[in-house]
Each structure stands twice: as C-alpha cells, then as structure tokens.
Amino acid sequence: MRVRQRAVTWSLGLTTVLAVAGTLSAGIGPVSIPPATVVKILLNAVSLPAGIEVAPLSVAGTLQVPVPTLQWQSAVAYPVDSTAETIIMRVRLPRIMLAATVGFALAAAGTVMQGFFRNPMADPSIIGVSSGAAVGAVAAIVAPAAIPFGLGLRGAAFLGAVITAFVVYLIATDGGRTPVATLLLAGVAIQAFLGAVIAALQLYSGEGLRAVVHWLMGHLGNAGWDDVTITLLIVPVLFGMLLAYARDLNVLLLGEEAAAGLGVEVERTKRLLLAVSAVLTAAAVAVSGVIGFVGLIVPHMLRLVVGPDHRVLLPAAALGGASFLVITDTIARAGATEIPVGIVTAALGAPFFLYLLRSREVHTL
Amino acid sequence: MSDPPLVVDDVSVTLGGRAVLSGVSLTAERGELVGLIGPNGAGKTTLLRAIRGGVTPTTGVVTVTSQSVSSLSAREIGRRVATVPQETELSFGFSVEQAVAMGRHAHIGRFGTPDETDQEVIADALARTSLESLADRPVTDLSGGERQRVLLARALAQATPVLLLDEPTASLDINHAIRTLETVRSVVDDGTAAVAAIHDLDLAARYCDRLILLAEGDVVAAGDPERVLTSETLDDAFDATAVVSRDEVTDTPRVTALSAESTATADEEE
Incomplete structure (x- = not known):
C-alpha cells in the first residue's frame, strides 16, 4: 500500500509541475500572453458532453435507424482576445503537448533501459533505435522517392527505428536467450554502422543538408495537432504496459538468475520490455528527431530523488521527462532565433545532473 | 504417505x-x-x-x-522452490524490507499489490532473521553477514x-x-x-x-x-587425507584434514 501511495503522490505532484510549466510556457514567445489569459483560453477549449442527440439515419435507402451521438459543448466561454486564442491553440499548445508526450516517452523508455541493462549509461538509443530512425528520416529527406509506400519522413523514421531494434535483437539472440551484454554490444556496433550510413547520406544530401542537420539535432517546431494525436494514442498504452511490469523490473535488477528464482519469466519479460521501449522511443523520435539526454539524465535525476523502486520511479521519471522537455523547448524557442531543443537539453541537463551527482550520495544506478 | x-x-x-x-x-x-x-x-x-x-x-x-x-x-x-544464493547483486538502493518483499513476487498478481498475508509473511521473515531493526536501511549499507541474512529472509518470504x-x-x-x-x-x-x-x-x-x-x-x-564422513569416503572424494573424530561438545563428526607430510608423521608415530 505504501508503494502505491508514494507512486500516486509523486505522480500528482509532478503532474502539477507539468501543468504549471505548460501554462507558463504557453504564455512565453514573440507575443507574450499572461498566464491568467492562457488559463481562460484553455478552459474555453474544454468541451464536455452536454447530451445525447438521436438522429435517424437511413440504412439501405428505406430503413431508418436511430443513431445516438454525443453532443459536445464548451463548459465555459470567457471573453478572450482571438489572436491570443489562435496563437495558443494553433501554435503553442500542440507544440507543448508534443514536447510533454515526447519527453514522457523518452524518459519512460530510458528508465526501463537502465533497469533492464543494469547499466547507468543505457538510454533509449542503446539498441540502435535513434540511429535507425535517423537513417529513415535522412533517407526520406535526401531521397524521398526511395521511401516505399509513400511513408513520408515520420513514417520512414518510425519504421527505421523499429526495424533496427528488431535486427539488433535478432543478432543478440541465440537459442531463445538474449544476454544483455550481447545486446548492448550488438546495439553499439549497429549504431556505429548506421552512423556511417547517415554520414554518407549527409555527404550526398546537397540542398537537403540543412534539413538533415536540423532533424538530427532534434526539434519540436512545426508541431501540429495530428502529431500530438498520434503520439497521444500510442504513448499511454505502451507506458501502461511498462508500468504493469514495474515489479518485474525491480526483481530483474537483482540479476537474471535471481529473478528467475523469484518467479520472473526472464526471457519473455526481457522481450516484452525491449519491444515496448523500442516502439515508445521510435514514436517519440519519429515526430521530434533525436533529442538526446532526456532518456539518459531524467531517469537518473528522479532515481536520486524517489529511489530505485520502478513502481514509483517509472511514472515519476516519465512525468519529470515531460516537464523537462516542455521547459527546455520553451527556452529553445524563447530567443530571437530558435535553437534545436536537443542542444538545450544537453547544455542544461548535463550541468544540473552533475550538480545532483555531487550533492547527493549516489548509489550505483 | x-x-x-x-x-x-x-x-x-x-x-x-x-x-x-x-x-x-x-x-x-x-x-x-x-x-x-x-x-x-x-x-x-x-x-x-x-x-x-x-x-x-x-x-x-x-x-x-x-x-x-x-x-x-x-x-x-x-x-x-526458494533459493538462498551464495551472493547476489544487492547494489541498488532498495531498503531491506523492499528487498525481502521481492520474495513475494511470485505470489502477487501482475496488477496486484502486497496484501495482509504478504505483509505478515514479510514481517515474519524479517523477524526470523533478526532484521527488523534494519528494515528501513538501504541494503547497500549492510555488512556481508547482514546481506546474507537479507537473502535468507527473501527466500523465507517466498514461503x-x-x-x-x-x-x-x-x-x-x-x-x-x-x-x-x-x-x-x-x-x-x-x-x-x-x-x-x-x-x-x-x-x-x-x-x-x-x-x-x-x-x-x-x-x-x-x-x-556418521556414515558419509569417513576417512575412506573423504579420501575418495576430496583426494585429501582426513581424520574423522567426534566433537565432544556437539557430539557430531569432526573432520580434520591433514597434509601429505603430517600424514606421514602420524604414520611413523604409529
């Protein structure tokens, strides 16, 4: 019971932090909007089901079937400046929502990877997901005609990420067993190989070079509601699956032999954790490019604060990652010229992490 | 039966x-x-x-x-089946109680949390291994003997x-x-x-x-x-010369291993 209470308390607290950060962030930009106005605009946008209307629908020409549909209605209607409303709803809010979702996904996947590998250096890109996504995205920029099925950049990045993770898994698996050390090394080797592919593609990218570099640095500009909708559909489901395995992750920290003795189906659990983390990372990277450090540093920060129990750590790190990326992306776009958010996450995250590292007694991992 | x-x-x-x-x-x-x-x-x-x-x-x-x-x-x-391993990775900052509670893993459903029975079994395991006073300490702070007791308590919690x-x-x-x-x-x-x-x-x-x-x-x-610990079987299994005597205090067999040299001396004295 105590664990569940701690998990809920931390989650509520960090959700509040995220809400405050998001609201303040929405007011920051070329046009400054006071937080009170932001809140009013957000409340205006909230729709509540107001009733059910039954409309007759004709089926097969003659037969009339009554079909119930939910009627939505805004709960409140504060008078607000319509320009401010457009800026918030069309430009800033989707970007903030996307930052939160991507940060959430990267930090959750990073937490799982660090526990899974029992290695503090692990992050979501360790099994080559980010490199695979980069190859897909860069190929889509350099030679869009070469991408099958009319996938587009996001689709190519997602597919590249998932395929790479699967290939790394296959290489490292022998006789139904996937030793994490082999997985780690296979991931490093594939990353190096794909790095060469990306470099070669860049060399011949010509006009597309700027776009390639921009993507590789990670960015959240051009975020639209469709990106937000897709990631919001994928991320919570995958996160729920990871959360269901939080206790298994704790036991896996004791080593695989001990975990098996305590009743964990080790290989099956590893497969599931790996697959879910890979897809979670792929979804995030596909819409935002390679944003480093969130998946590596945020889990460590939260582990220092809430401890190693994944039932508390996993939601806390995910929500912390969401706030972290919302804040860093706000900084990235607040200046006169926008800088890629990947630069901000590393430039701010690393010193803050080093401070935490020195100021608290650090247990391994 | x-x-x-x-x-x-x-x-x-x-x-x-x-x-x-x-x-x-x-x-x-x-x-x-x-x-x-x-x-x-x-x-x-x-x-x-x-x-x-x-x-x-x-x-x-x-x-x-x-x-x-x-x-x-x-x-x-x-x-x-529960196992007390020789040594295990206990290098993470889990508390003693959390580490022992992991023994209940196989008894708790995927979406469940420890219930009263689990708590009782955990408390009993801590008591049997005299770990109650250390329950909230991180396992990383413990001595080797205390960590061994944590592993035993974890196995007992598996019940x-x-x-x-x-x-x-x-x-x-x-x-x-x-x-x-x-x-x-x-x-x-x-x-x-x-x-x-x-x-x-x-x-x-x-x-x-x-x-x-x-x-x-x-x-x-x-x-x-008494039947297993004899000079003959030990010589056979360990390829070492050993004398089996009786411990006066515990009244159980006592094995004294001898080096090849001291065996020779013992033989001469006979």
Missing part, C-alpha cells in the same frame, strides 16, 4: 559438452535438511540449479510437490515447500554462520524440505539430517553424517 516435496530422480546434466552431473538421485522430506558436500567443481551448484529449473537435465526428472519442474512456469517454480541454499555460510564468520544455520534449522523443523550445499564439513555434520557427498558429478556416499 504423500510423496516427499523434492525428488531428484537419476538426473544428468551436460554443460558445454561436459557431463557435470551423471545420474544423481536424492529426496528431501518435509522437515529434513539435506547437506550437499563435495570438492569444488563436484556439481553441487549445478544440482541446485537443476532443482529450480535453471538448467534442463539431459536425462532424469526433478519433481517438486509431485510436479515435474520442467513442466512448471517460472512463477509456479517461484512458489515452490515455499522447498528451500535451497548455495553455500549460505561461505562468506560468514563463525558466529554468523551458526546463526544462519540455526535459522535454517528452525525453518526446516517447521516443515520445509531443504537442500544446502555446504563447504564446512563440521557444520554440515552438525546441522544436516543427511549428507550427500558428490564428486565429479556422482554421488559417492549418502546417508547419516
């Missing part, structure tokens, strides 16, 4: 092309502590791994509470009919070794069937009901400590 909780029937294990166990059989009844003794590399640890399904026997069957281990899931095995111990006293001083074995003995007396790999022959003789002497994957001798 019901079957013994643990039956190992003619188990052979081959690892990396080498026969590590060849046709080993043993049983452990409720309330019985069976000691596995033998030189390094005799196959003691492999036998324990085979019992908990960690390695698959090439021939033979391990039966726990009347069910073949190879037919059980990890979770089902986790409810039947299984079969308990395996792999050199539970190997890294402990004599005081902690005795305390650990006393705890194990009391758990066994409450109806658990236990198999313990033990290096210290005197302690094995003192606390185990029966001993099984393994050498090169074979059972060399099995039975009462």
Whole structure:
C-alpha cells in the first residue's frame, strides 16, 4: 500500500509541475500572453458532453435507424482576445503537448533501459533505435522517392527505428536467450554502422543538408495537432504496459538468475520490455528527431530523488521527462532565433545532473 | 504417505559438452535438511540449479510437490522452490524490507499489490532473521553477514515447500554462520524440505539430517553424517587425507584434514 501511495503522490505532484510549466510556457514567445489569459483560453477549449442527440439515419435507402451521438459543448466561454486564442491553440499548445508526450516517452523508455541493462549509461538509443530512425528520416529527406509506400519522413523514421531494434535483437539472440551484454554490444556496433550510413547520406544530401542537420539535432517546431494525436494514442498504452511490469523490473535488477528464482519469466519479460521501449522511443523520435539526454539524465535525476523502486520511479521519471522537455523547448524557442531543443537539453541537463551527482550520495544506478 | 516435496530422480546434466552431473538421485522430506558436500567443481551448484529449473537435465526428472519442474512456469517454480544464493547483486538502493518483499513476487498478481498475508509473511521473515531493526536501511549499507541474512529472509518470504541454499555460510564468520544455520534449522523443523550445499564439513555434520557427498558429478556416499564422513569416503572424494573424530561438545563428526607430510608423521608415530 505504501508503494502505491508514494507512486500516486509523486505522480500528482509532478503532474502539477507539468501543468504549471505548460501554462507558463504557453504564455512565453514573440507575443507574450499572461498566464491568467492562457488559463481562460484553455478552459474555453474544454468541451464536455452536454447530451445525447438521436438522429435517424437511413440504412439501405428505406430503413431508418436511430443513431445516438454525443453532443459536445464548451463548459465555459470567457471573453478572450482571438489572436491570443489562435496563437495558443494553433501554435503553442500542440507544440507543448508534443514536447510533454515526447519527453514522457523518452524518459519512460530510458528508465526501463537502465533497469533492464543494469547499466547507468543505457538510454533509449542503446539498441540502435535513434540511429535507425535517423537513417529513415535522412533517407526520406535526401531521397524521398526511395521511401516505399509513400511513408513520408515520420513514417520512414518510425519504421527505421523499429526495424533496427528488431535486427539488433535478432543478432543478440541465440537459442531463445538474449544476454544483455550481447545486446548492448550488438546495439553499439549497429549504431556505429548506421552512423556511417547517415554520414554518407549527409555527404550526398546537397540542398537537403540543412534539413538533415536540423532533424538530427532534434526539434519540436512545426508541431501540429495530428502529431500530438498520434503520439497521444500510442504513448499511454505502451507506458501502461511498462508500468504493469514495474515489479518485474525491480526483481530483474537483482540479476537474471535471481529473478528467475523469484518467479520472473526472464526471457519473455526481457522481450516484452525491449519491444515496448523500442516502439515508445521510435514514436517519440519519429515526430521530434533525436533529442538526446532526456532518456539518459531524467531517469537518473528522479532515481536520486524517489529511489530505485520502478513502481514509483517509472511514472515519476516519465512525468519529470515531460516537464523537462516542455521547459527546455520553451527556452529553445524563447530567443530571437530558435535553437534545436536537443542542444538545450544537453547544455542544461548535463550541468544540473552533475550538480545532483555531487550533492547527493549516489548509489550505483 | 504423500510423496516427499523434492525428488531428484537419476538426473544428468551436460554443460558445454561436459557431463557435470551423471545420474544423481536424492529426496528431501518435509522437515529434513539435506547437506550437499563435495570438492569444488563436484556439481553441487549445478544440482541446485537443476532443482529450480535453471538448467534442463539431459536425462532424469526433478519433481517438486509431485510436479515435474520442467513442466512448471517460472512463477509456479517461484512458489515452490526458494533459493538462498551464495551472493547476489544487492547494489541498488532498495531498503531491506523492499528487498525481502521481492520474495513475494511470485505470489502477487501482475496488477496486484502486497496484501495482509504478504505483509505478515514479510514481517515474519524479517523477524526470523533478526532484521527488523534494519528494515528501513538501504541494503547497500549492510555488512556481508547482514546481506546474507537479507537473502535468507527473501527466500523465507517466498514461503515455499522447498528451500535451497548455495553455500549460505561461505562468506560468514563463525558466529554468523551458526546463526544462519540455526535459522535454517528452525525453518526446516517447521516443515520445509531443504537442500544446502555446504563447504564446512563440521557444520554440515552438525546441522544436516543427511549428507550427500558428490564428486565429479556422482554421488559417492549418502546417508547419516556418521556414515558419509569417513576417512575412506573423504579420501575418495576430496583426494585429501582426513581424520574423522567426534566433537565432544556437539557430539557430531569432526573432520580434520591433514597434509601429505603430517600424514606421514602420524604414520611413523604409529
């Protein structure tokens, strides 16, 4: 019971932090909007089901079937400046929502990877997901005609990420067993190989070079509601699956032999954790490019604060990652010229992490 | 009469092309502590791994509470067999209580949380191993003896009919070794069937009901400590000369290993 209470308390607290950060962030930009106005605009946008209307629908020409549909209605209607409303709803809010979702996904996947590998250096890109996504995205920029099925950049990045993770898994698996050390090394080797592919593609990218570099640095500009909708559909489901395995992750920290003795189906659990983390990372990277450090540093920060129990750590790190990326992306776009958010996450995250590292007694991992 | 909780029937294990166990059989009844003794590399640890399904026997069957281990899931095995490992990674900042609570993993559903029964079993395991006062300390702050007690408590929290111990006293001083074995003995007396790999022959003789002497994957001798611990069997298994006498205090066999030189001297004196 105590664990569940701690998990809920931390989650509520960090959700509040995220809400405050998001609201303040929405007011920051070329046009400054006071937080009170932001809140009013957000409340205006909230729709509540107001009733059910039954409309007759004709089926097969003659037969009339009554079909119930939910009627939505805004709960409140504060008078607000319509320009401010457009800026918030069309430009800033989707970007903030996307930052939160991507940060959430990267930090959750990073937490799982660090526990899974029992290695503090692990992050979501360790099994080559980010490199695979980069190859897909860069190929889509350099030679869009070469991408099958009319996938587009996001689709190519997602597919590249998932395929790479699967290939790394296959290489490292022998006789139904996937030793994490082999997985780690296979991931490093594939990353190096794909790095060469990306470099070669860049060399011949010509006009597309700027776009390639921009993507590789990670960015959240051009975020639209469709990106937000897709990631919001994928991320919570995958996160729920990871959360269901939080206790298994704790036991896996004791080593695989001990975990098996305590009743964990080790290989099956590893497969599931790996697959879910890979897809979670792929979804995030596909819409935002390679944003480093969130998946590596945020889990460590939260582990220092809430401890190693994944039932508390996993939601806390995910929500912390969401706030972290919302804040860093706000900084990235607040200046006169926008800088890629990947630069901000590393430039701010690393010193803050080093401070935490020195100021608290650090247990391994 | 019901079957013994643990039956190992003619188990052979081959690892990396080498026969590590060849046709080993043993049983452990409720309330019985069976000691596995033998030189390094005799196959003691492999036998324990085979019992908990960690390695698959090439021939033979391990039966726990009347069910073949190879037919059980990890979770089902986790409810039947608990292991106290020689040493394990306890390098994470979990508290003692959290570490012991992990013993309940196989008893709690995926979406469940520990209920009152779980809490009682955890509290009982902490009490039996005198860890109550350390319950909130991080395991990383503990001494070697205390960590060994955490591992024992974790196994007790699993509340299984079969308990395996792999050199539970190997890294402990004599005081902690005795305390650990006393705890194990009391758990066994409450109806658990236990198999313990033990290096210290005197302690094995003192606390185990029966001993099984393994050498090169074979059972060399099995039975009462008095029958297993003889100069002949030890010479055979360990390739060392040893004198077995009687400990006056505990009234159990005492083994004194002799070097080749001192044997020669002893012979001359005779």
